[in-house]
Amino acid sequence: MNDIRRSLLRRDSLSAAKQVLYHLDILFGGQLQKSATPVVDNETAELVEEFVFSLPKERSAPRQMTSLQELQLLEVMCSYFQEQGKDSLRQAIFSALFSPQGNVADGRRQSMLGKLVSMAIAVCRVPILNCTASWMQKSPTHQCMRLAKVLVEDYCGSVPGPSQALRDIITVKDLVPPSDLLEMVVAWVQDDSQLTLLTFLSAPTPTSRPPGSLDPTPLLGLIRWCVKAPLAYRRHRKSPPWGRSPARDPRAADGHTGPLFSRLHLCVLQILVSVREHLAERHLFGRLGVLPLEGVAKLAGELVRLVDDEADPRDKDSDGAAETELALNRLAQALQ
Template identity: 50%
Template sequence: MSDIRHALLRRDPLSAAKEVLYHLDISLGSALQSAPGPTPGLDKSTVDLVEEFIFQVSKDRSVQRKRMSCVQELQLLEIMCSYFQEQSKDAIRQVIFSALFGLQGNKADESRMSVLGKLVSMAVAVCRVPILDCAATWLQRTHSAWCVRLARVLVDDYCMLVPCSISTLQNICSASPRFCCQLISAVTALYDLSSDELTPPPALLEMVVGWITEDPRLLLLTFINTPLTSSLPIGCLEVTPLMGLLRWCVKAPLAYQRGRKSTVTNGHVDTEKVGECEELYSKLHLSVLQVFLMLQVHLTEQNLLGRLAVLQAESVAVLVEEVSRLVDELNPLHAANEIQLALDRLAQALQVAMATGALLCTREDLRTLCSRLPHNNLLQLVMSGPVVQPPPHSGPFQPSLYPYIHPARPSPLSPHATHQAALSSPHAAHPALSPLPTHPALSPHRSLTPHTAHSPLPPHTFHPAAMAFPYRPIR
């Protein structure tokens, strides 16, 4: 390998980088074809060549090398785009992409991330689907801290620097939905609404809501296509963007109310833009609830209902804690309406997630989680409403259902309904009301006599006040 290195040192930086890329293709491609199975790894000498001649991180400080100019770096990105586009075998593409941009935990990782951000941004601009699919796999298997950095590059390029270019990124959804699904997970991890700077830009929010509104199944794409046997690295992104989007919907009213305070002190409030964002969050919340229903169908078909939690209880606990802190911060601001809206959305999402099997959590655990939150009628109903519990040892978990609080009203065609109305009416003895079509034997000129067959029925059997309601609000 030293001979190859000395030969590469005599070349210009761009030519040397091209040579290393083709060397990777030959060595890893042939290894993958000759021994199908686990992904072949790179030996240390090959990793050193990649880092030195592609990412410009020299291992030998005594050797002074020329670095690539901006034009040469752009040419290298074009060469990479062409290579991944022309490589017809997806397995080889994935192996080469992982060999190039798999993080090693050394100082070359910064250069890897710099080149990766530019490459993916270029792939979005020229719609190179093979690179976007490889980037989707990278986002799925890499620590979320690095995924957030890649997401920030794309948001800066297409939402901040040139806002009108957001349509270019938006059109990628139809070309590579896998990449868009992972990108949503990454941007929700980036913009957690913990501060005004980490609130999603309106253009990004509108794009994400447009994607999901057009096809809500996009959020489940990675989850459905990921084998259950595959173990993802610790700290990677969520298997679905649902938790991140739920955080957006719940915290948005509180975060924007906090933002109003800072804008008021600066002397300007863009009420029109705030109103548009509120409407977008409302649409997003509805879409998230719809995706939970779709998820129940998939879990049922795969016999995973009650056995696989898509929303982790730990993540829900973190969200509740964040909401609690925001509520404490906004209490002096008289944000009662915003607080109740946030709690309403949280309660709706928790109930639907539990009913569809996406969240495996008992009511007792839910009460413990939400005990610090302010009073909210809907949230209290979710935490302590009447629930039909399945009998013990009855098989797999089934979602709890709310029973009817009151019994069904009798049908108007039922004789019980007619007799009950007659008994309960204060004008039952009036001659004009005495003829009943269902009792032709009764004389229209004599007063009605009580029907002894129905005497055990009290006059207000079906009145709601007569029913015992087990719901007790939490104090």
């Protein structure tokens, strides 16, 4: 391995990174012929960190890529993962490159991953997106959220006043998502509701399982959006005390987003019905909860705080009764 490193040190940064990818291809290709689970040894991991993610080894000078070289490397990765015909090898190399290791290289690893996935979306590189889906199932939540934040910023950044709204999505604040993002999510869920249940539908039926809930799905997050939207939008459109505008029907909130949330809520209810059917088919109905109890309890607490924040004893018209009723109805329907 020292010979490989010395050879890489004689190359420029881009050429060395490409050579490491070639080395991974040969290494894992050989391992997969003998075992279904390839192993990344420490020396190979160090080569990846030093020559792909520019993390200096010991006291050696860092081998930083220029912006152009980094773009070229991303293009090389895109082409490799697209053209690699063996899914097991593609998944193994993707995991070796981007799985968190709990060290200082994780920041650079995450940054490169965000750029690669963003490029893959732009140029429709489906194999990379499939690898990313597998990566997200195995990675810590905060890593997945960081990737989601990058994609939201890249593809929803043109929304008026996006910066605050995007921060609110990532930190799950009371505010609502940008309208472009909301439209996209509604379209996805309407076109293929099973997108929200991929983990559940692809998992084998357990022979025995203690009472609990489904593996993590986006359902609770979508329910949170729908339930909190009426009160959150009301907070946004309220004028200052010296120029308060009259309350409006929450079903027409902002004219555009209100119907979108209604459509999303209907889709979520239909998905919940289909989940019950799937559970019944697998003889799991009554054994597995659809939503985690702690998540539902947290949502209820958030809703109570929103209602309390909206109540203003100085203004009899500020209690948000219509918005509160709509939010509670949506929560009740989701829990039925």
